Amino acid sequence: MREIRIRLFGAFRKYTDRGEICLNMPADATVADLRAELARKLREEVPAFGDSGLIDESVFATDVGLLSESDLLEGMNGLAVLPPVCGG
Amino acid sequence: MFEIIFNEGPVDVAQAMTRVPESHHGAQSVFVGVVRNRNQGRDVVKLSYDLYEPLARKTLEGVCEEALEKWGRDLKIYVAHSWGELKVGEPSVVIAVSSPHRGEAFDSCRYVIEELKHRAPIWKKEFYVDGESEWVKGHALCGHHHQVQGDDSGRGPVSADGPGQALSEA
Numbered sequence: 196m197r198e199i200r201i202r203l204f205g206a207f208r209k210y211t212d213r214g215e216i217c218l219n220m221p222a223d224a225t226v227a228d229l230r231a232e233l234a235r236k237l238r239e240e241v242p243a244f245g246d247s248g249l250i251d252e253s254v255f256a257t258d259v260g261l262l263s264e265s266d267l268l269e270g271m272n273g274l275a276v277l278p279p280v281c282g283g
Numbered sequence: 284m285f286e287i288i289f290n291e292g293p294v295d296v297a298q299a300m301t302r303v304p305e306s307h308h309g310a311q312s313v314f315v316g317v318v319r320n321r322n323q324g325r326d327v328v329k330l331s332y333d334l335y336e337p338l339a340r341k342t343l344e345g346v347c348e349e350a351l352e353k354w355g356r357d358l359k360i361y362v363a364h365s366w367g368e369l370k371v372g373e374p375s376v377v378i379a380v381s382s383p384h385r386g387e388a389f390d391s392c393r394y395v396i397e398e399l400k401h402r403a404p405i406w407k408k409e410f411y412v413d414g415e416s417e418w419v420k421g422h423a424l425c426g427h428h429h430q431v432q433g434d435d436s437g438r439g440p441v442s443a444d445g446p447g448q449a450l451s452e453a
Contacts, residue, residue, distance in 0.1 A: 204333055205406030206418035254424045258337035261424060275335055281421030282364060282405025283316045283376045283396060
């Protein structure tokens with residue numbers, strides 16, 4: 196297991212005062228596993244969290260690009276979870 | 284060539300106009316997005332923008348490159364977007380494009396703002412007169428990524444790239 200830091204943006208910020216959350220993940224975990232663990236951890240830390248649609252509609256990313264659900268987390272640490280965007 | 288700026292508070296529209304002119308260009312097109320006082324039936328007093336800067340920069344660099352490919356590498360493009368709080372009436376985004384002729388200027392300017400709205404990792408929170416606030420629902424990025432060139436292993440990041448779709452601005 197290793198700790199992965201996830202930066203939180205947009206609507207995720209209403210569920211935590213911190214701009215990030217840390218998740219413990221198995222070495223062979225994928226982004227899909229990370230998504231499930233994020234949902235579990237948010238429900239654990241924020242009992243009022245019921246917006247599973249937000250997690251379903253969000254994507255995970257690094258500083259340089261978006262991740263696919265099948266991507267392995269091996270070698271990654273600083274990730275971000277991005278809700279639906281609305282710039283401009 | 285292109286330039287991408289992120290700054291706290293309102294963007295500087297006048298600066299955008301000074302950054303793109305070329306002596307052999309006959310056209311400039313500018314889009315300015317401003318904070319409006321009403322959205323979906325609610326009276327807005329201010330917005331707060333959140334953005335993931337490294338990926339927003341990379342995404343907009345990609346968008347500008349696409350514009351240069353589509354409308355000519357002689358284009359000059361300037362993009363500035365706010366982060367933090369803005370009041371009603373303040374400009375949150377400016378896209379300025381300079382080109383030899385007006386067709387490319389109009390079309391590429393629109394392309395950049397439409398792609399920004401669909402692909403850039405930027406979010407806004409509205410604050411209402413009744414004291415409540417809400418993060419604005421937006422465009423899911425799920426359908427906008429594909430494999431980066433040369434990496435077909437299924438591992439690693441993919442670029443936030445794609446043709447996007449035109450919007451009818453509300």
